[in-house]
Structures are given as structure tokens and as C-alpha cells.
Amino acid sequence: MPELPEVETVVRDLRKKIVGKKILEVLYCDEPKIIRGMAVAIFKKKIIGQKIEKVERRAKNIFMYLSGGRVLHIHLKMTGHLLISDCRFQIADGKWVGEGLPKELEEKVNQFIHLVLELSGRTILAYSDMRKFGFWHLTSKAHIEAVVARHGPEPLDDEMFTLATFRAILRASGGKIKQTLLDQSKIAGIGNIYGDEILFLAGVMPTKIAKKLRNKEIEKIYYNIRPTLEKAIKMRGASIGDFRDTAGKKGYYQESRLVYGREGLLCLQCGGKIKRIKIAGRSSCYCPKCQR
């Protein structure tokens, strides 16, 4: 699932490419359930003619603020991709067609298109989602505030996410540190990839009980969260799984990852073997020598 760095990459792309554009038409929709809580015909009626005024991210959520006061809340879930292209290309049977199609859009993962908007400036915004867990929800600002309130602080926000805040979150947690880092109600945006990477860099075992961590360990984790996420944003996210940016291109964090998904491979720090365990039903990779 795309985590904070992947969603941030998409949001920054959207700001550059579609903010200020008008929604002219819904060209295609073959999967009504992606539009949450609204019939396609009503959705169409409500968004056509609206201007995209700003795009924000909170945790793994994307919020597109529209000129009429409503907000389009988009969650990519497992395999959702927002793809931006120009009007030369069309969609037929959920696949891109057209002369001179960029090779990225021809890639299989970008060929599960379920929703297409035509925007001003001859722009196409298409939504590809192989597993169809993602959603688009046209809603009110009040609802967006409620979604935001369900999440913990943003780790890239220094004022919101101080060392003292982080310590308080851990002290109040009943679970293991890995589980706590992934809990969106406690801290926003960290998932399995960056959770493993942060704990490796901090030298802390993912199974340690969060509230029993020593101050030194808490500091080490805290001071690795922001640099890890920022490095991943610079690398345009991790495409270990299905993630692609709005041009359909892969990120490249996976090329420098340290432990995530490296079970059985050698630790880049000590040469020992990377191990994998399950914590709360999710895989965790770690180095038994470097992490204590």
C-alpha cells in the first residue's frame, strides 16, 4: 500500500499538473463502487464544471478541494494509481489506447482504468486500480475534518510531531513498537515499508513493547522518522509493489532499502542474515544483530 512518501509524491504531482484546471467531463466509469456513497450520474452532475483549487495530503489520504466548496477525498488503498495524460490518448475497455502512448502507461499495472475525467487544457485524469479497494468520495469540508481528526500527528510537521509528543504516544501505547508506528490513529502515514526501515536505522527490534522503550531508543526512532520519509519522497517513493506516480513511473526507494522485504539477504550494515517475523498479522523484516 502506498505510504506517506508515495502519497506525497502523487499529491505534489497533482499540484503541479492539475491545480487550477476545470473538470469538463466524466469520460469513463466502469466500476460504480469506486465512487463512494453516490450514483455515478449524481457524481457527474456535481463535479462537472468545478475547478480544482488545491490538493492536500493527510496520512495516506488525498483531498482535492473544488471551487463549489466540496472536497474529493481519494484513497489509493492497495493498487490505486492516479494517472495524468493529455487528450491524445483514450481509454477502451479499461486500457489506454492511442498512437505514441508512453511506455509507462502501457505497463500492465497502469491498465486497470475504472474512472476517467477530462480536465481543461486537454488533460486527462485517469484512475487505475487492479484490486479496486481504492475510492473517490465527494464530500463536505466537515467530513474531511472528521477524517483528519481520526489520524495522529503528521511526522513531517515539526510543530505537530515533537519528540515529547512521540514519547507520549509511545507511553500510552499497549502494543509493540512496530504496531504503534503503523497505527494511523497514533502517527499518520507510516506503513510496513518505512516502519521496518525506521526501526532498522534506530537499531530497535520491532517486537519491543512501545511503552517500555528507554529514552535513548525513543530518540533514535524519532530522529530517524523524518529523514527516512524525506529521503523516500526525494526518491519518488518505493515501487516494491504496485506503486506508480502520475506519469505511471516507478519510484526508486526500493533500490536503497535496508531491510524491508529483504528476508534471507545479507544485512548491509553487519553482513548477517535479515530475518522476518509476523507482528499483528503483518510481516516485519529486521536484523537480529543490528537491532536489539
Ligand SMILES: [Zn+2]
Ligand atoms: Zn545487521
